[in-house]
Amino acid sequence: MTVANPTAEVLEGASVRLWIGWKRVLSRSDLAAWADGTGGRPGTPQKTLDVPSLAAGAHIDLTFSLPVDGLRLTGDDRAPRELAITLADGRSTLAAVHSFLLWDPAPPGEGTPSGDSGARGTTPESPEPPSPEPSDTGQTGTGKTGTGKTGTVGLSLLAPMTGPALDPADPHSAGALAALTAPGGPLARTLAAVGVAEGATGTRGALAIAVDPALVATATASHDPQTTAWxxxxxxxxxxxxxxxxxxxxxxxxxxxxxxxxxxxxxGALTAPLPAGWSVPSTWGATVAWPAGSTPDVxxxxxxxxxxxxxxxxxxxxxxxxxxxxGLAAVGTNAGGVTALVADQALSQVLAAATDLAGGEAPVLSAAEATQRLLAETAVVAFQNAxxxxxxxxxxxxxxxxxADALHATLGALQASGWVRLAPLDELRASPVPTVERTPLPGSQPQDGELAPLEVRRLADARSAVASLAAVADDPRAVTSLVAPGLAAPVSVAWRSSPTDRSTAVDAAIDAATTLRSALTVSVVNLEVTLISAAGALPVTVRNNLPVDATVDVVLRPDDARLIIESRPTIVVAAGTEARVNVPVSALASGDVDVQVQLLTPDGAQAADPVSLQLRVRAGWETVGTAVLAGLVALLLVFGIWRTVRRGRSPRRTSDADVPDPLIRGEAERRA
Incomplete structure (x- = not known):
């Protein structure tokens, strides 16, 4: 026992006293009341030690030593007794510690030496006569009555391995893992605790782990060797x-x-793809839910x-x-039954208070204080369930x-108690669910710190929209994985402590999803097109800015039945390219028709924002134009013939009589 003087004055004339109550503690509620300091105090101190003058800021170690034979402890059960140590200066009590004395009688025939009857904890020197003990009427979990004989208690341990608020879009977020996974960091300590628990208890799997797989996937992709090793x-x-x-x-x-x-x-919210394509190892078990905060609701x-x-x-x-x-219970819900792994709140709180260095401070309880409380709790349970x-x-x-040291000491003491058996979690999960009456969970009771329902629905809507778009890819996960981590991360439990940053992360995730949704576009060259024939084709251009090939349907939707769409072409547009397709159409009559050009996924969902255009249908113009052209050609031909006939003979033209016969002309020339 250590007496410390944290004040700025010298401590003079002080003494410490040991008090022991002889009444056995047979209920956990009485045990909790004593441990919390609300259970009164034993009547007579068993021993008093004077404290030497203690300077400001100094401390001194003292030891109470008493023969066990003088305790006159009786019975063959391990029920705890109340124990208190007080520090007083003659005028008032300066400090007090409440703990427990554990009586662990040796089994008959094992020859426990005289003066060592197996009492656990600090013992008094001059005990007062024991008061009459109550009958053994402790209630068990199954409604049985304690018999005074001792039983055993199985105990499994489960620790979460979760990290800080990760933002997949922020590279500095992943960098924070380096400090957490380094030696001395919380995640490194939790990993080491698995070996510590096994070494302290001799039980393989004494400490089970529930892991956030995204944390491990992010660490695997880290450039820090220490983080990847973790x-x-x-x-x-x-x-x-x-x-x-x-x-x-x-x-x-x-x-x-x-x-x-x-x-x-x-x-969708609970099955986000893991970073870098990482997958859960086959040696891990099935996924479990771990609600945050206080009591979860149905x-x-x-x-x-x-x-x-x-x-x-x-x-x-x-x-x-x-x-x-x-610690197993069946909970009925409107979605089906759930098997609850029910934590023992007292054991969980004491174990955490004795071993947790979160915040860089020493544990709230010393290993000795925690050990006595845990032994007392389990002893009462063992007594009640003989x-x-x-x-x-x-x-x-x-x-x-x-x-690690506090964990090793605490678990080692539990294992050595003789009534606590550390067991793997899988053994608990394989146990039958007891039929006992339990305090029901509330139906619906939101907790402080939860992300607002409106924000949750915004993320869900964005996730659904991206999932619809992903149908254009042969492997939809290649599309959803681009933004799914960002949409899942803001709902993380870790973000509860940073609501402002969480709101920023929500907006950023939704913006990223919106940008991805606009990766496919559809366009036409001219938003006002004239169709002059009864049949034709409308050219449509599709642009794909996704990193994967996209299979889409090009669909035209006219607002008037005079225009008929002959087909809806399906095309594959390579990643980062554009493609052009001609959509065949035909017209029944002339007129102006508004046409909406849509891009659909193979599932029929909208893949891009539609484009509207006005199509001027002039279905008879081609026939009329051909007739007019043919008429013009015929008219020009007739006009040419008529013009030739109309001109007649010209006076400057020569007749046959005016043209000399070449034979006659040749004879005349010879004669000459």
């Missing part, structure tokens, strides 16, 4: 203990539930079930109406940064 170790963790993946980016299930999303939107579990998750971790709530029961072995679950909080 990711590799977590990837192989399934060979050492039970590993259950959480939905990617550790989504806030309560926020999703209270936005009244349908099953498809819930499934609506939250229903949302998880609607998305295909049938197991949920419940850190607070579903407590048995009487006693203590195995002949049975309830299997309890202790969970650690998000952001847990375990102190």
């Amino acid at each position: 990711a590799g170790a977590v990837t192989g963790l399934g060979d050492r203990t039970s590993v259950s993946p959480l939905p990617a980016y550790d989504p806030d299930l309560g926020a999703l539930a209270h936005a009244d999303l349908g099953a498809p939107d819930l499934t 609506a939250t579990l229903a949302a998880a079930r609607a998305a295909g998750l049938s197991t949920a971790v419940v850190m607070d709530g579903l407590a048995p109406s009487q006693g203590t029961a195995t 002949g049975d072995e309830p299997h309890l679950l202790a969970t650690l909080p998000r952001g847990w940064s375990p102190d």
Whole structure:
């Protein structure tokens, strides 16, 4: 025991006293009242030690030492007794610590030496006579009555491995993992705790892990060797203990539930693709839901079930109406039944308080204080359930940064108690669900810090729109993966602590989805086109700015039945290129027709913003034009003939008589 003087004055004339109550603590509510300092104080101190003069800021270690034989402890059960240590200066009590004395009688025939009867904890020297003990009437989780004999308790441990608020669009966000995964960082400590728990208890898988797979995927793609090494170790963790993946980016299930999303939107929110194409190792188990904050409501579990998750971790709530029961419960929802892994709240809080270094500060409880409280809690449960072995679950909080030494000491003491058996989580999950009455969960009770339902629905609408567009690709995931992480991340539990930055992340994610939705465009050369024949083709240009080839249907929708669309061509436009297609049309009559040019996915959804144009249909112009042209040609021919006849003979023309015969002319020339 350490007495410290944190004041600026010298501590003079002080003493410490040891108090022990002889009444056994047989209920967990009485035990909690004593531990919290609300349970009074034993009547007579068992021993007093004087404290030497203690300078300001100094401390001194003191030890109480008493023979066990003088305690006159009786009974063959392990029920705890109240124990207190007080510090007083003669005028008032300066400090007090409440703990427990554990009586662990040696089994008959093992020859426990005289003076060492197996008492655990600090012991008094001159005990007062024990007061009459009450009858053993502790209630069990199944309604049985304690017999005074001792039982055993199974205990499994589960810790979450989740990270900071990741923003897939911000490279600096992933960089924050370097400090968390470095030696001494919370994520590195949690990884090491798996080995610490196994070493302290001798039980393989004594500490199970629930992992955000997006965290490991992001770390795997890191350029920091230390971060990638951590990711590799977590990837192989399934060979050492039970590993259950959480939905990617550790989504806030309560926020999703209270936005009244349908099953498809819930499934989309909980199945975001992982960064860099990473996939969950085959050695990991099935995905589990882990609602954030205080007691989850039924609506939250229903949302998880609607998305295909049938197991949920419940850190607070579903407590048995009487006693203590195995940490499994069946919860009915309008989407189906959910198996709840129900944490024992007292054990979870004490274990976290003794081992958590989150915030860089020492744990709230010392390993000794936590050990005595955990032994007392489990001893009461063992006493109440003599002949049975309830299997309890202790969970650690998000952001847990375990102190390896404190964890080792605490778990080692539990394993050595003789009534606590550390067991893998899979053993608990395989246990039958006890039929006990439990405190029901609230129906629908939103928590502080949840993302507003309107924002959740905005993200869901953007996700649905991108999913519709993705049908143009042979592998839709090649499109959805471009923005799905950004749409999932703002709903992460980690963003609860940064609401302003979360709003910025929501807007950025929706903007990115909107930009992706405009990656396909359709256009025509002229928004006013004249069709002068009864049949023709309208040229349409499709541009694809996606990184994958796109298969689309080009559809014309006229507002007048006089224009008939002969077909709806399907074309494949290569990534980053454009293609032109001629859509055949025919006209029944002349007139002006408004036509909407649409680009559809193979599923019939809109792939791009439509374009409207006005088509002037002049269906008879081609025939009339041909007739007019033919008439003009004939008229020119007739006119030419008439003009030739009309001119007649010219006086300057010569006749046959005026043209000499060449033969006669030749004879005359010879004669001459």
